[in-house]
Amino acid sequence: MIYFDNSATTMPDDRVLDTFVKSSKAFFANPSSLHRLGIEADRLLERASEQVAELAGMPGGKVVFTSGGTEADNLALFGLARGNRSHGKKIIVSAIEHPAVLQSIPQLEAEGFMVERVHVGRDGVIDMADLDRKLTADTSVVSIMHVNNETGAIQPLEEAGKLIRAKTRAVFHSDTVQSFGKIPVPISENGPDAISVSAHKIHGLEGSGALILKKRHELQPILFGGGQQEGLRSGTVPVAHAAALAKAMRLSVEERDLAPYADWRNDLVRYFGTFSKVMVLGSENNAPHILSVAIRGIKGEIAVNALQEREIYVSTSSACSSRSRKESHVLQAMGVPDDYRHGVIRISFGRMNTAGEIEKFKEVFNSFMETIERV
Amino acid sequence: MMYHEIMIRYGELSLKGKNRNVFIRKLRDNIRRIMKDLPTVKVKSEHDRMYLFAEEGQEIEEALERLSDVFGIQSFSPAVRCKADLETIKETAKRILSDMETEGKTFKVEVRRADKTFPLKTIELQQEMGGHLLPLFPGLVVRMKNPEIRLLIDIREDGAYLSTKTLQGAGGLPAGSNGHALLMLSGGIDSPVAGYLMMKRGLKLDVIHFHSPPFTSEQSKQKVVELAERLSAFGTRIRMHTIHFTEIQQAVQDAVPSALTMTTMRRMMMKIADRVREEIGAKAIVTGESLGQVASQTLDSLSAINEVTTTPVLRPLIAVDKLDIISIAEKIGTYETSIRPFEDCCTIFTPSNPATKPKTDKVIYYEGNADFGPMIEKAVAEREIIELPLKKEEDPFSDLL
Numbered sequence: 058m059i060y061f062d063n064s065a066t067t068m069p070d071d072r073v074l075d076t077f078v079k080s081s082k083a084f085f086a087n088p089s090s091l092h093r094l095g096i097e098a099d100r101l102l103e104r105a106s107e108q109v110a111e112l113a114g115m116p117g118g119k120v121v122f123t124s125g126g127t128e129a130d131n132l133a134l135f136g137l138a139r140g141n142r143s144h145g146k147k148i149i150v151s152a153i154e155h156p157a158v159l160q161s162i163p164q165l166e167a168e169g170f171m172v173e174r175v176h177v178g179r180d181g182v183i184d185m186a187d188l189d190r191k192l193t194a195d196t197s198v199v200s201i202m203h204v205n206n207e208t209g210a211i212q213p214l215e216e217a218g219k220l221i222r223a224k225t226r227a228v229f230h231s232d233t234v235q236s237f238g239k240i241p242v243p244i245s246e247n248g249p250d251a252i253s254v255s256a257h258k259i260h261g262l263e264g265s266g267a268l269i270l271k272k273r274h275e276l277q278p279i280l281f282g283g284g285q286q287e288g289l290r291s292g293t294v295p296v297a298h299a300a301a302l303a304k305a306m307r308l309s310v311e312e313r314d315l316a317p318y319a320d321w322r323n324d325l326v327r328y329f330g331t332f333s334k335v336m337v338l339g340s341e342n343n344a345p346h347i348l349s350v351a352i353r354g355i356k357g358e359i360a361v362n363a364l365q366e367r368e369i370y371v372s373t374s375s376a377c378s379s380r381s382r383k384e385s386h387v388l389q390a391m392g393v394p395d396d397y398r399h400g401v402i403r404i405s406f407g408r409m410n411t412a413g414e415i416e417k418f419k420e421v422f423n424s425f426m427e428t429i430e431r432v
Numbered sequence: 433m434m435y436h437e438i439m440i441r442y443g444e445l446s447l448k449g450k451n452r453n454v455f456i457r458k459l460r461d462n463i464r465r466i467m468k469d470l471p472t473v474k475v476k477s478e479h480d481r482m483y484l485f486a487e488e489g490q491e492i493e494e495a496l497e498r499l500s501d502v503f504g505i506q507s508f509s510p511a512v513r514c515k516a517d518l519e520t521i522k523e524t525a526k527r528i529l530s531d532m533e534t535e536g537k538t539f540k541v542e543v544r545r546a547d548k549t550f551p552l553k554t555i556e557l558q559q560e561m562g563g564h565l566l567p568l569f570p571g572l573v574v575r576m577k578n579p580e581i582r583l584l585i586d587i588r589e590d591g592a593y594l595s596t597k598t599l600q601g602a603g604g605l606p607a608g609s610n611g612h613a614l615l616m617l618s619g620g621i622d623s624p625v626a627g628y629l630m631m632k633r634g635l636k637l638d639v640i641h642f643h644s645p646p647f648t649s650e651q652s653k654q655k656v657v658e659l660a661e662r663l664s665a666f667g668t669r670i671r672m673h674t675i676h677f678t679e680i681q682q683a684v685q686d687a688v689p690s691a692l693t694m695t696t697m698r699r700m701m702m703k704i705a706d707r708v709r710e711e712i713g714a715k716a717i718v719t720g721e722s723l724g725q726v727a728s729q730t731l732d733s734l735s736a737i738n739e740v741t742t743t744p745v746l747r748p749l750i751a752v753d754k755l756d757i758i759s760i761a762e763k764i765g766t767y768e769t770s771i772r773p774f775e776d777c778c779t780i781f782t783p784s785n786p787a788t789k790p791k792t793d794k795v796i797y798y799e800g801n802a803d804f805g806p807m808i809e810k811a812v813a814e815r816e817i818i819e820l821p822l823k824k825e826e827d828p829f830s831d832l833l
Contacts, residue, residue, distance in 0.1 A: 076832045096651065104829050303833050 059369045059414045063258075063407030064206055064235060064347055070260035070408070076304040077262060080297035088294050089285060098296045105296075105303040112306045113237075113252060113269040114244030119276075121268045121289045122299045126234040126255030129268040130157035130200075132279050132290070133230040133251055137198045138170055140275035144226045145195025148172045151183045151212065153205050153387045155232055175201070180340040181210030181391050189220055196225040203252075204236035207374045207387040207403060208339040209347025211240070218247035228274045234258055234266075238309025239318070239346045250274055254306065256298070260408060261305030265298040309408070318345035318406050321415050325404065328419055332426060336397055338388075346406045349374065351397035355429060360402045363428070367421045374401045434489045435510035438496060439586065439593055440482040443506035443603050451609075456482075459504040459606040462667050466498050480546075496599065501666055503632050504609070505601030509584065511593040516550060518557075521592050522564045525583060528594060532581065535571035540579040545587045561585065602632070607667020610634025613716040613746065614709040616701065617641050617660060617672075619652055619774065622720030622749055624659045624766040625757050628666060629748040630718050636668045638712055640705050642677040652774035657820070662766050664820045673708050674816040677701075680807050688798035690783040695790040696799055698728055698737045700808065706741045707812045716744040722757065723750050732789040739792050 060068065080101065086094035088102045110118040123129045138148055148165060150158055152174040162172045173191045176184045183201060192199075199221050201212050214231055221229050231249035233242050238259040242252060251274065256265040270276065273289075282291030322345045329335045329350050338349040352360060357373035364371055374385040388398050404418075440463075442456070460477045463484065467473040472487035473495060484499075486492045492510060499508050514524040541561045543554045552560060561583070566572055572581070586593040615627040617639040627637055641656045657672065664670040680700050688696045705717050721729045728737070738745060749757055761767035 080832055091649075093650070101829050101832065105833060108833050300829075300832050307833065 059410075059417060061404045061406065061410070061414075061418070062370045062372045063410075064403060064405035065372055066257045066263065067260045067407045068409055069257075069262055070305065070308060072308060073256075073261050073301050073305045077297050077301040080300040084296050084300075088296055089283070102294055102296045102299050105299040108303040109267055109299075109306060110269060112303075112310050113254070114242060114248075115269055115271045119270045119273050119287075119289070121270075121276075121286055122294060122302070123266045123268060123290060124264055125266040126155070126232065126253050126258070127157040129234075129253035129255070129266045130155065130232055131161055132268050132276070133253060134158060134161050134165065134198065134200060135279050136276040136289075137228045137230060137251070137274060138165060139168075140277040141197040141228055144197035145193075146170050147193060147196045149175060149188070149191050149196055149199045149227075151175045151177065151201045152390045153177050153181065153183075153207075153210075154200065154202055155206055155234070158200055158202075158232060159386070177210075177390050179392050181205055181208040181338070181343075181387070182340075183212055183217065185213070185216060185220070188217060189224075192220060192224045192227075194225060196221075196227045198230065199225075199227045200230040200232065201249075202232040202235070203242060204233070204240065204344040204347065205387060206235045206347075207385060207401075208349050208391065209235075209343040209345075209405075210339045211236070211342060211344050214249055215243045215245060215247040218245075218249065222247065235347070236344060238306065238313060240313075240344055244271075254302075256302045256305050259305045259309040262298065262301055265295070265302050267302060312408060316406065316408050316410060317412075321406060321410070321412065322346070322348050324415060325418075334426075336393075338391070338393065338401065347403065348405070349401055349403045351393060352400035352402070352429075353396050355400045357399060357401045359429075360400070360425065363425045364421060369418055369421055371402050371404050374403060435492050435512055435595075436485060436487065436489070437511045437513050437593065438484040438492065438499065438508050439511045439595060440484060440499065440508045441506045441601070442480070442482070443504055443601060443605070455504065455606055455609050458609040459502070462504070462606055462608070463499070463502060465669075466502065466665070467495060470494060499601065500599065501602055502606075503602050503604035503634070503667055504606035506603065507598050507601050509595035509598045511584075511586075511595035513591045513593050516547065516587050516592040518552065518560065521585060521594070522561065524592075524594050525561060525565060525585070526568055528583070528596060529565060529569055529581075532596065534569045534581070537572060537581050538575035538579040539565075539569075539572040539581045539583070540574065540576055541565070541583045541585065543585045543587070547587050547589045550587045557585065557587075602666075604632035605634030607631045607634060608636035611716075612636045612638070612712070612714045613718050614673075614705055614712065614714045615639045615718040616705055616720075617656055618720070619655045619659070619770065619772075620720070621761050621767060621770040622722060622725075622757055624663060624720075624770065625760045625764070626718055626720035626746075626748050627663050628760070628764050628766075630746060631663065631666050631668075635718070637663065637718070638671045638673060638708075638714060639663075640673045640675065640708055642675050642701055642704075644678040644681055645676070647678065649774055651772075655769055655772050655774060657818070657822075658769050659766055661820045661822065662764070662769065666764075670820045671712070672818050672820055674818075675704055675708075675811050676814060677811065680804065680811060683802045683804065683807060687801040688795070691785055691787045692790055692795055692798060693783050694728055694786040695733060695736050695795050698733070699740050699795065699799070700804060702737055702745075703740050703804075704808055704811055706743055707808065708815065709743060711812070716746050717741070718746045718748070720749055721747045722752055722754070725754065727786040727788045730788045733787075736790045736792045736795055 084098040084101045086098040088099035106120040109120045148170050175188045229249045230251045233252040234255045237254045251270040257263040278289050280291050285294050326337050329337050334353040336351045456477050463475050470491040474485045476483045514520045541558050543557045545554050584595045613635050615637045617623045639660050643653050660670050660672045684693050684696050
């Protein structure tokens with residue numbers, strides 16, 4: 058089996074599973090309990106939290122463990138928007154955000170916030186002039202993803218941050234679900250104030266993620282109850298998930314350079330260049346672990362089906378939307394030509410892929426292309 | 433630029449005549465001890481400077497961080513050592529400056545020539561270096577007063593030391609160079625600050641803590657262990673004596689009227705502390721009391737409590753405002769620990785109306801209702817003693833995270 062759908066989810070790393078099992082057994086107590094078992098679980102939780110903040114480049118920052126990337130994004134948007142009303146009621150997001158952000162907009166608008174979307178160019182990168190135009194002094198939250206989940210386009214967070222800081226007092230959030238552990242996230246002075254991460258995209262477990270903030274930034278909770286996590290997210294904190302996330306983040310950062318994603322991607326870009334019917338989407342500056350290509354005149358799912366016959370797993374534009382058969386908002390935003398737009402497949406690498414698998418893929422893709430030529 | 437050396441300048445102790453060598457040795461030992469886990473670090477002391485060497489650049493970085501907490505250091509500089517000949521010094525200086533932002537910066541060369549056999553005189557070497565560097569880095573602007581870049585060249589027998597950065601030391605006197613005292617450490621904000629200030633004046637500390645299980649929890653004790661451990665980072669190892677105080681507290685409740693229980697309780701603590709002090713051979717007791725801060729710290733209370741001993745009771749915070757105490761606590765990293773909300777033995781038995789002007793003779797009269805002597809001896813004999821910093825136990829989480 059060759060698994061090239063790592064942007065949808067990754068295979069959990071055995072070492073992460075090991076942490077999850079061991080922590081679940083040895084530190085099962087509720088970390089809010091007063092007794093010794095609770096205190097030990099709480100110590101593990103605190104250490105995991107510290108490690109997560111450090112790996113995010115925000116040592117000493119706030120970590121809110123969540124059920125995943127979507128909750129982290131929702132918490133960032135609603136929590137920061139509601140908590141920072143005094144700065145203004147305007148929220149700016151990019152047009153190519155994950156649905157976890159974009160689908161929050163109607164509710165934000167219903168609560169009286171004004172939301173503006175920043176356009177992207179053909180390369181899938183936000184238009185800085187447009188961002189500049191839309192940023193006004195009453196902007197309270199800006200959310201721009203780091204790496205787009207469909208195209209791999211890297212958004213210039215530091216440049217955007219510079220503009221945001223120059224013109225507003227807004228809190229700057231970035232969805233780094235697709236980039237964390239794959240490429241360095243720029244947490245400098247101009248980088249984001251808060252980032253979302255998801256465990257299952259970095260060989261961790263589904264159902265686990267975090268919102269990490271340099272400081273609290275007036276974040277308001279969106280879940281109410283027992284006041285866990287300093288009131289920022291009620292609900293018994295899943296200590297084993299927190300430890301497993303910390304471990305997955307550490308491994309993904311430490312072993313980031315072991316898999317030569319860029320070599321594989323460049324190799325495949327050259328390879329796809331030999332087909333007149335195949336168009337590589339996004340620019341060469343894209344994140345090295347995601348490669349989207351459009352095939353003229355066919356539907357993406359045909360390619361997905363054909364490849365899986367030979368045990369190769371890729372996806373159409375993005376797994377979240379691929380079954381809904383809606384046209385991708387990202388591809389629309391990028392202006393991909395009509396006769397290509399339906400034939401997009403996404404190949405995304407993970408730590409467990411090998412160079413041999415790239416060669417095998419080419420072989421299988423060759424025969425697939427021969428088949429469709431004959432039709 | 434990779435530094436392999438740190439030049440350490442002594443603080444006030446340069447002034448101390450005869451004791452000078454004792455102070456220097458103490459400082460050197462303290463530095464060696466806190467660097468013990470950095471395997472390539474070596475420390476060498478000389479008459480007017482101390483030098484720290486390390487083969488690993490990372491260890492130098494770590495050492496720089498730790499030195500800022502060590503008492504008895506006025507300032508320190510990461511330095512590069514090279515052969516003490518003119519060409520090598522020029523080449524090294526050029527390498528150092530090439531790694532720095534020089535455009536538009538004000539600049540000065542300072543030379544110290546401890547090795548008088550060096551062929552150029554101080555002024556000559558200064559001129560020679562300026563003449564060499566200024567054409568190479570045309571962005572530099574010479575300024576004698578407060579330059580942004582101060583290139584220090586220290587010519588010594590074993591080579592030339594070049595540095596551009598001077599970091600502020602913690603000042604004070606080397607911990608343990610000025611005698612031994614016992615600190616009464618509660619879990620609050622003040623007592624760790626009092627301990628810190630006295631350590632800064634060179635005291636070696638033991639600490640004593642009163643624990644009243646089950647009214648006070650394991651966590652509240654753990655908090656005090658952490659505070660003592662934090663203090664031990666500023667110099668010497670610290671022994672912590674934990675007194676089980678429950679029995680005496682209950683006896684106090686029975687013996688004296690409630691308005692005076694607090695005064696008597698403090699007197700018992702002071703008596704116990706004094707007995708422990710005697711056993712460990714310390715010369716004074718240190719407390720975090722600040723005049724008028726709470727009922728037990730009015731002048732009448734302090735006087736009634738102090739009546740139990742003739743041992744000097746050092747109260748470095750007696751004239752310090754709470755906000756200033758807090759800012760020191762924040763600076764030395766004890767504040768966050770101190771404010772963790774666990775009951776301590778002082779708060780748990782607090783009467784609703786403690787006397788702010790207790791009469792000493794009255795207090796003594798009521799204390800006659802119980803025989804505290806044997807209880808005190810028992811508490812002293814049965815105290816728990818631990819040494820801090822704790823030996824690093826295996827981190828139970830390391831393989832999980």
